[in-house]
Amino acid sequence: MAELSVVIITRDEEKNIARCIKSVASLASEVVVVDSHSQDNTQQICLSLGARVITHDFEGFGKQKQFADAQAKYEWILSLDADEELSTELRDSIGNIISNPQADAYSMNRLTNFCGKWIKHGGWYPDKKVRLYKKSIAKWNDYPVHELLNVNKNAAVMHLRGNLLHYSINTINHHIKQINRYSEIAAGNLVEKGRRTTCFHLALKPVFRFVKIYFLKAGFLDGYFGFVIARNSAFSVYLRYAKAKALKKKR
Numbered sequence: 100m101a102e103l104s105v106v107i108i109t110r111d112e113e114k115n116i117a118r119c120i121k122s123v124a125s126l127a128s129e130v131v132v133v134d135s136h137s138q139d140n141t142q143q144i145c146l147s148l149g150a151r152v153i154t155h156d157f158e159g160f161g162k163q164k165q166f167a168d169a170q171a172k173y174e175w176i177l178s179l180d181a182d183e184e185l186s187t188e189l190r191d192s193i194g195n196i197i198s199n200p201q202a203d204a205y206s207m208n209r210l211t212n213f214c215g216k217w218i219k220h221g222g223w224y225p226d227k228k229v230r231l232y233k234k235s236i237a238k239w240n241d242y243p244v245h246e247l248l249n250v251n252k253n254a255a256v257m258h259l260r261g262n263l264l265h266y267s268i269n270t271i272n273h274h275i276k277q278i279n280r281y282s283e284i285a286a287g288n289l290v291e292k293g294r295r296t297t298c299f300h301l302a303l304k305p306v307f308r309f310v311k312i313y314f315l316k317a318g319f320l321d322g323y324f325g326f327v328i329a330r331n332s333a334f335s336v337y338l339r340y341a342k343a344k345a346l347k348k349k350r
Contacts, residue, residue, distance in 0.1 A: 132152045
């Protein structure tokens, strides 16, 4: 049976981290938590559950996850966010294949919980992610937000049954705070890359985002929260470019 390193990055995740670690307890040969100076009880909870905790300055999500992977002792890595947990079916799927891997990496569907409702439309599901992989064949990119895992082109990738349960947003206020944080990071990245902000980005692109999520991706089937998600997502696009334009004017 292959040894498995479960790798998680955290910051102030005391409400989520225990659920995440407990969901992998039967699979993990080690749990590695890279924490960016949490001010709550995140580190203490991780240590109490047997995780190895490493404190590291936050460098953006992509770089932080790549640093975390480098701390893993074993070749096989299961990369999770602190607000995720394995469904029973997904845990069983991983347990079955890790004893005799047939591929170099494995993808899984992520199902997101928004204000207590599981969101199955609007492009949010199935949110296919490669999260189980050999360390030698995959690397996170340097994106500061909305990071991506790049898997070698010649690597064999298979899909697992079961859902990665994502407890993403507790309240609408939580969503607004998240949008504000992510848009700040994304705006800085746009300016660093020299991207221009035009009327299209500020006026039309947010509208296109709403139409895509609510109508084309059938977000309306998720009821009230489907509308909230589409509206807030459109606002996040506007905010990203508005902040980028303001930031560029200051320089």
